[in-house]
Amino acid sequence: MTDTDRGTQRDRHSAFSLFTQQSLPACKPVLTPEWVIMTFLFIGFIFIPVGLVTLRASHSVVEIVERYDIGCVPEPFRIDKVSYIQDDSIPKNCSLSFKVPKYMKAPIYIYYQLDNYYQNHRRYVKSRSDKQLLHGQNEHGISSCQPVEVNNDRPIIPCGLIAWSLFNDTFTFIRNRAELKVNRKNIAWKSDRGHKFGKNVYPFNFQNGTLIGGGKLNPTIPLSDQEDLIVWMRTSALPSFRKLYGRIEKDLDVDDVVVVHLMNNYNTYSFGGKKKLVVGANWLGGKNDFLGLAYVFIGSSSVTIAVVFTLLHLLSPR
């Protein structure tokens, strides 16, 4: 009798029997009011400082945004902007200037921003062939690139709508009558340059058709060095986006006047898109108040809730 008793004692604690007998050691958290208040206070104490720091960092970023697509259309053509942009005979250069409000430390990033441009449209996102980008003409299966797949029975490299609609406005920056050199290298992701766009793949039969969607590519430069294309082909998430154009490696002082000469080539007028030029210095990824505000908001509402609950707890304890 005692042997079986001892046996059952051992069994009672064996891991398997704890599992099958539903008596695993467990912690049973009970959410009492004290815990609720403490948690909210804790969240508040962490979030408010982080939020304030983020906000401060975001405010310390200097960013200049200039919309140019309306201003750069000469007066007589403003009525019919679409035919203006599609007419190759009209010169498209334009200049604008801006004043630097605060000291901007190098490197200064130049972005172009497009609004109401749906790079996340399903047909658009699909319309590329990564295999062709990496391996070139030898790859089959580029039907995903329809309708920009072949032209005159010859394949297009790089195929697809994304490449076809390459952004081709250009910008040059002049300060005090001296050109600020824009570094256009190393603007695309290193992984893209190294692994997604082939070193031996050259543009072929590109933008040769009747419909021209965007910029042309130099056929002598391999795709892995065509950084504009690479940047453009990383499709963005929202209809309003920025893409990196280049970097200025010099500092800009307060009240510097910078003149921008730009070529207004890209047609956003057919669909009501907007083009903007963004010049900014960088910390924590750009001037974005959203994160900071969100942190502060969550933190302060947590603290408010904690205070309310504390009062309720003191006035009418359970």
Next chain:
Amino acid sequence: MIYVRESHVEKMGKTQDVSYEILNVLEFNSTRKRQSVVCRYRDGRLVLFCKGADTVIYERLGTGNGDLNKVTRVHLEQFGSAGLRTLCLAYRDLAPDLYESWNEKFITAKSSLRDREKRLDEVAELIEKEFILIGATAIEDKLQEGVPNCIQTLSRAGIKIWVLTGDKIETAINIAYACNLLNNEMKQFIISSETDAIREVEERGDQTEIARFMKEEVKKQLKQFLDEAPQYFCSPSGPKLALVIDGKCLMYALEPSLRIMLLTLSLNCSSVVCCRVSPLQKAQVTSLVKKGARKITLSIGDGANDVSMIQAAHIGIGISGLEGMQAVMASDFAIAQFRFLEDLLLVHGRWSYIRLCKVVMYFFYKNLAFTLTQFWFTFGTGFSGQRFYDDWFQSLYNVIFTALPVVIVGLFDQDISSSLSKKYPELYKEGVRNMFFNRRVVAIWACFAVYQSLVFFYFVSLSSSTSRDSDGKMFGLWDVSTMAFTCVVVTVNLRLLMMCNSITRWHYISVGGSIIVWFVFIFIYSGIMTRFDRNDNMFWVIYVLMSTSYFYVTLLLVPVAALLGDFLYLGVQRWFFPYDYQIVQESHKDDADSINKPDSQETKEHLTPDEARSNEISQLPKEVSKHSGFAFDSPGYESFFATQFGKYVPPKAWDVARRASMKSKSKPK
């Protein structure tokens, strides 16, 4: 040929084996309620022995020996009132030629291909008459350990308990008293077929008249009780109602015309006892409640005669034991003792309900949160149907990133411990009223899923619109979606921890494991590029993401923002509008962990006087008695009578072994 080891009163201590030849066996069945055997003595005498219920034996007694019959009847009633189960024994001498002619009929009946049962019954009727009563036996059939306690706890849980038994009415009432189903404060409605009026009509012998009269009687009584019942019902402190009904009356009461009245009356009563019911009637009563009252029915039984009842109910439970395994084989659940029903219902049944509700709600919630995030995205894609997440993310979301934790919750979640569940059986009513899976609960979960999906999508996409890595390079669609997906996986897993009532080590492992698996997966997925990929959207995404401070800042913000609403709701609900089980949880949260304490110790601490009394009753010396058809031999008979005469006869080895296997759970005090 069987050998019976007989010892007679004169020759105590000396046994001899006497041989009897068994010629025919008329098997027991529940319609005949008796069984017989024809045997030939060594000296050629043919005897028919019969054993059965007292009513059927008495119907077939011959004339003569009326005193013995009357005295035995009185004894039978006394036995019944004492709660014993009675049987009558009778015999009949058979003339050889009578036997021969009957035997032919019996053999033809036995080998017939159609309606064998019916023909055998008819043939048996031919010979089973003109009996001479030998006497009556009474068997003490004590209830199993813990039965009264169990029944009381279950009735506290709001479960109505009916007893359907084949015993006589006195025995049944006695057992019901012992079980706490009936007590003297209750108003008892008794519909019995043993009244004098009915007996008088029966003696007249006219079948149609008996049937008509009984139906009228039953109808009258039902009507009368139905009219009486409301007055007791109106006063809340008034006595509870109980109904006791006989098998014969039940036969008429289950007819379509009277069925509704029976149902209405019995649903108003807190206990119903049906006695002398046949297995078919047990099934009929169960279906009556199941279909008529539309309540969930559970039947529990241990013998072959309970099989039809077990199958008729929603849930059938068989007690495995000495009665054989027919009940167990026909049932949905099998338990070893009646008192385990309490555990089964109050502990495991309740936990099952809670776990099921949680699992189902969580599944809907996590998929809703995940899918709605994509839905908000479509507003920003020109409604073109571009998917937000990569294909693999979507496929594996439910398979490896969020699957295991919910399984662990479904297996192990316990809102209160098993001993507390039994201590507060009223918590069972939460399941009966379906409080955890009604429209309100579903709507609340859905609202929070919508809120969370809004947080996921807008927080991530708005913060990433101008975010970039340290080199100024911007994020694309797939980077943003990976960020959002990471937030979804983390949040949904943390939400699971928030909704658990008890968190074991496996919860931590599965939740942490799921999140880690996600990271491992995305590291691998974005690190390799194979020839078979349709597109290389995800290449190197996570490495770039994790090298930005944006990733960590957002990963801290989004889950907290998403869960803040849920946390607030949980806290407010528990504080101002708690469920009953939450109150129990809080009042007992400081109790020590009682895994290893046996349950009986805990129940002893909090006994009311009633419980103490029933505990004492159930602790009386008892054996689990055997109920089989062929109980020709009664173990220990010989040695009992031997000791009465002062002689010592050593008990047989097999008898000792059999008693040891039926050992009682506690020694007599």
